[in-house]
Amino acid sequence: MKYTSTINIPQFQEDLITWFEKEQRQLPWRENQDPYRVWVSEIMLQQTKVDTVIPYFQNFMEHFPTLTALAEANEQKVLKAWEGLGYYSRARNLQTAVKEVVAQYDAKVPNDPKQLADLKGVGPYTKGAILSIAFDKAEPAVDGNVMRVLSRILRIEEDIAKAKTRKTFESVVRDVISEENPSAFNQGLMELGALVCTPKKPSCLLCPVQEHCVAFSDGVEQSLPIKKKKIKQSLHTYFVLVVQDDAGNYLLEQRPDQGLLAQLWQFPMVKADEVDEKHLSAYVQEKFDVNVVEMKDLEPVKHVFSHLTWFLNVKHVTVKGDMTVPGHMEHLSKEEIKQYPLPVSHQNIYKQL
DNA sequence: GACGCGTGGCA
DNA sequence: TTGCCAAGCGT
Incomplete structure (x- = not known):
């Protein structure tokens, strides 16, 4: 289900468009509807x-005032005009696409969605922006602004960080877009997102469509849109030291009382990037003041958490001598360990003993 | 579907 | 300081 809220669509369209016509910023690419200028501006405005x-934009138009001029330009000069703007493949793709338009479409920007979509650098958003702004076609142009604004207006609680959510909003736009003035409607959504319905602290009291906004009415505008953070699935590699003394007892350590697996017990772990494997024996001797008799590999254990992954290289270490037991550790028999709460990963190690 | 791609502004 | 963001797209 996309959304359950309903709004007065004609009134919403009128309020949005009236506000846009009155309050829109005067921008160089809004001087006319020249598809080439619209196109260049949309590429530059990406991110x-x-x-x-x-x-x-102004400098670019002075150097390459027409589509043909850009198609015939030296690539280095095009890149020079893009210098400092970032995402330089945009410039190369734009020139590639412009050359294609010269060759295939008589140097006229096509107004066919499929033909536009085939042009390098023209994705779903840019295609819709050109169709609506330059050609007055009622096509969605869904960018971050549009998803933010509409997620609030209609209280749509989908994760806008997901790629496929864009399609959901394209469908929403098809439901609510003004067939009469799709250009002002689409630009109005984006302008509203840029000036009023901002990511943080939206100016709802000044909003021209406040009366249509379900999120405002429900008091949840601050918590929309929903955008889940990308969490790096970082890999953490450890050595796990299953230290067993000549009486058969094992060493267990308690984890810190804050953070991951707080206060649970585990076989001592050391990050693999903090000690070289060939120095492990010396590390154990130094840390626990014992002599290492033997060190054998057990089966490695992999454990995936929600936001990170542990890869545990498990070492069974047989030691001799009176062990120095640090404060946060315990010296326990195999049977006693059963009384202690272990993370699943260490239960899987315990099973190997 | 996840990732890399540039830069400047902001808290 | 560091993260987070800002009219996405190609791979």
């Missing part, structure tokens, strides 16, 4: 702020 783009 880039308006204020950053303005001087680049």
Whole structure:
């Protein structure tokens, strides 16, 4: 289910478009509907702020005022005009696409969605932006602003970090877009997202469509949109030291009382990047003041947490001598260990004993 | 579907 | 300081 809320769509369209016509910023690419200029501006605006783009756009148009001029330009000169703007493949792809338009479409930007989509650097958003802004076609142009604004207006609680969520919002836009003025409607959504319905602290009291906004009405506008953070699935590699003395007892350590697996017990662990494997024996002798008699590999254990992965190289270490037991550790028989709470990964080690 | 791609502004 | 973001796209 996309959403369950309902709004007065014609009134929403009118309020949004009226606000956009009155409050829109005067930007160089809004001087006319030239598809080439719209196209260049949309490419430059990808992941880039308006204020950053303005001087680049003006300079670019002076150097390459027409689609044909850009197609015939020296690539190095194009890149020079892009210098500092970032994402340089945008510039190369744009010139590739412009050459394609010259060759295939008589130097006229196509207004066919499929033909546009085949152009290098023109994805779903840019395609919709060109179709609606340059050609007045009622096509969705869903960017981050649109997802944020509509997730609030309709209280759509989907994760906008997921790629496929864009399609959900394209479908939503098809439901609510103004067929009469899709250009102002699409731009109005984006302009509203940039000026009013901002990611942090949206200016709801000034919002021209406040009365349509379900999130505002429900008091949840601050917690939308839902955007789950990408968590690096980092890999943490350890040596696990199953230290057994000549009486058959094992060493267990308690984890810190904050953080991952707080206060649980485990066989002593050392990060693999903190001690070289060939120095493990010396490490054990030094740390526990014992003589290492034998060291044998047990089966390694892999454990996946929600946000990280442990890879545990397990060493069974037989020692001799009176062991120095640090404060956060215990010296326990195999039977006594059963009384202690272990993480699953260390239960899997215990099973090997 | 996840990742790399640039840069500048902001808290 | 460090993360997070800002009109995405290609691979």
